[in-house]
Amino acid sequence: MTSEDKPVDAREWKLEPETEYRFELDPGTSLAIKLVRGYAEVFGAELAEGKYYIFGSECKAAVFTWQGCVIEVTGHASTEYLSEETPMAAYANLHIAFEQMRVRALRTLHRSPSYDDDPSANTEPPRVLILGPENSGKTTVSKILINYAVRAGQGWSPLLVNVDPSEGGWSAPGAISVAPVHSPLPTCSPANPLGSAATSAPTALSSNALLPLVYWYGHAEIKRNPLLMDRLIRNMGENVNEKYDVDIEGRMSGLVVDTPSSFASGPGANEHRQKLIKACVDAFKINVILVVGHEKLNVEMQRTYGAHLTVVKIPKSGGVVELDHGYRERVHNYQLHTYMYGQIIQAPPGISSATLGGEALTDLVLSPSSTVINFDDLSIFRIGAETMAPSSALPIGAARVVSEMQPVPIDPAQSGSGLLNAVLAILAPPNPDENERYDEEILDLTVTGFLIVTNIDIPHRKMTILAPNQGSVVGKTAIVGSFEWQDQ
Numbered sequence: 326m327t328s329e330d331k332p333v334d335a336r337e338w339k340l341e342p343e344t345e346y347r348f349e350l351d352p353g354t355s356l357a358i359k360l361v362r363g364y365a366e367v368f369g370a371e372l373a374e375g376k377y378y379i380f381g382s383e384c385k386a387a388v389f390t391w392q393g394c395v396i397e398v399t400g401h402a403s404t405e406y407l408s409e410e411t412p413m414a415a416y417a418n419l420h421i422a423f424e425q426m427r428v429r430a431l432r433t434l435h436r437s438p439s440y441d442d443d444p445s446a447n448t449e450p451p452r453v454l455i456l457g458p459e460n461s462g463k464t465t466v467s468k469i470l471i472n473y474a475v476r477a478g479q480g481w482s483p484l485l486v487n488v489d490p491s492e493g494g495w496s497a498p499g500a501i502s503v504a505p506v507h508s509p510l511p512t513c514s515p516a517n518p519l520g521s522a523a524t525s526a527p528t529a530l531s532s533n534a535l536l537p538l539v540y541w542y543g544h545a546e547i548k549r550n551p552l553l554m555d556r557l558i559r560n561m562g563e564n565v566n567e568k569y570d571v572d573i574e575g576r577m578s579g580l581v582v583d584t585p586s587s588f589a590s591g592p593g594a595n596e597h598r599q600k601l602i603k604a605c606v607d608a609f610k611i612n613v614i615l616v617v618g619h620e621k622l623n624v625e626m627q628r629t630y631g632a633h634l635t636v637v638k639i640p641k642s643g644g645v646v647e648l649d650h651g652y653r654e655r656v657h658n659y660q661l662h663t664y665m666y667g668q669i670i671q672a673p674p675g676i677s678s679a680t681l682g683g684e685a686l687t688d689l690v691l692s693p694s695s696t697v698i699n700f701d702d703l704s705i706f707r708i709g710a711e712t713m714a715p716s717s718a719l720p721i722g723a724a725r726v727v728s729e730m731q732p733v734p735i736d737p738a739q740s741g742s743g744l745l746n747a748v749l750a751i752l753a754p755p756n757p758d759e760n761e762r763y764d765e766e767i768l769d770l771t772v773t774g775f776l777i778v779t780n781i782d783i784p785h786r787k788m789t790i791l792a793p794n795q796g797s798v799v800g801k802t803a804i805v806g807s808f809e810w811q812d813q
């Protein structure tokens with residue numbers, strides 16, 4: 326593009342070294358950012374010079390520069406400013422420490438210790454758990470650390486584990502997931518906070534798409550069913566360890582676990598919180614806990630885990646935006662829309678050859694298919710009863726009628742089944758060996774995709790489902806949670 330093609334409302338920002346340009350977008354608006362000169366990155370992912378990056382769906386983010394740069398910004402941001410105070414130097418120091426751990430671990434694996442290696446030093450790669458209260462920037466820190474590892478040029482593919490079901494990660498809200506990251510994760514929209522995954526994206530993306538392993542929890546809030554969350558975390562850990570058993574070199578890249586804020590604080594949930602942190606520490610063999618800007622939690626973690634693993638308090642960025650309940654609900658809608666239709670963000674006026682997080686805009690459009698199926702084609706379950714009193718609210722000695730972990734079959738023919746507009750997770754097939762089956766097996770199966778029930782025709786025993794692909798669901802098992810979505 327020549328300078329004459331510059332969009333009318335384009336404005337240039339000059340960033341001094343170690344500063345960042347922060348922005349927040351309103352619903353329905355988008356922003357295009359082009360690096361004119363110098364070096365810049367968005368949460369650790371480098372921007373290429375001269376290319377437009379589009380941000381939308383109420384994205385809030387920052388362009389940071391180590392060396393200084395000039396960026397051109399087009400479109401309307403509801404808030405935009407430069408900040409000289411960032412925690413990036415602290416985050417970079419952490420990255421350097423983790424990089425040393427990876428290199429040392431790999432050298433030990435290859436039995437080629439360096440002369441300056443301390444024989445008593447830890448020879449494990451970094452397996453990092455990130456904890457912090459709401460809006461402390463946990464996901465952002467996870468992304469920065471992962472992106473720096475990927476950019477180190479050593480061929481690392483660290484695992485990013487997302488156990489925050491309210492966030493959606495690579496799939497749909499309500500899910501938790503893990504994926505090895507091979508190239509930096511872009512930021513362009515909260516609908517895809519961790520970049521695009523291959524499960525719903527078109528094949529054009531497969532070159533740099535991620536193949537996440539997904540489990541379905543089904544709710545945004547941990548307190549809905551902490552026992553289930555505990556089990557899913559442990560299942561995921563087992564899966565990761567099995568992968569590591571066969572990919573010993575891959576293990577050296579380490580992993581980062583991003584957690585929900587309810588692990589850090591929350592009224593009355595102390596016991597669950599402790600148990601779930603412990604579940605993560607055990608499942609992923611955590612050796613470093615990072616606490617983002619929370620003194621009390623840092624002290625608590627030091628006390629509980631300090632003797633066996635490293636606990637570090639890290640600063641919170643002043644740029645992290647407080648996200649309210651309404652915003653989070655809108656993001657869940659953006660995520661489900663993106664899951665079905667792909668990433669569609671209109672570039673600001675005047676931007677044509679735009680790219681979105683490195684992908685051409687047209688590559689990210691999907692067309693979901695609507696199919697009519699018989700009630701009997703799909704077995705649908707809910708985990709635990711819908712209206713469940715907490716154990717503490719039951720009379721002393723009373724047992725639950727339905728356990729929190731019991732898969733309860735749902736009959737779509739029953740009015741009030743709660744299936745209309747519900748998000749259903751389709752599960753991987755059970756063990757083909759009948760002898761290996763067990764009652765609660767569906768709690769342990771991974772997710773292969775999601776669909777929405779858009780119509781229920783009780784007289785004809787049929788329902789309409791919307792899914793991003795046309796694969797048949799006949800004979801499959803699905804789980805419903807508490808997420809609903811309507812195409813608007």
Ligand SMILES: Nc1ncnc2c1ncn2[C@@H]1O[C@H](COP(=O)(O)OP(=O)(O)OP(=O)(O)O)[C@@H](O)[C@H]1O
Nearest residue numbers: 347385386387459460461462463464465644645646
């Ligand atoms: N330096 C920054 N400048 C501008 N926006 C930022 C910055 N750092 C983080 N944000 C934005 O602030 C929001 C909250 O950050 P993030 O999601 O990392 O926090 P979190 O602690 O993981 O949140 P949650 O409460 O959902 O667990 C996100 O939209 C993120 O993109």
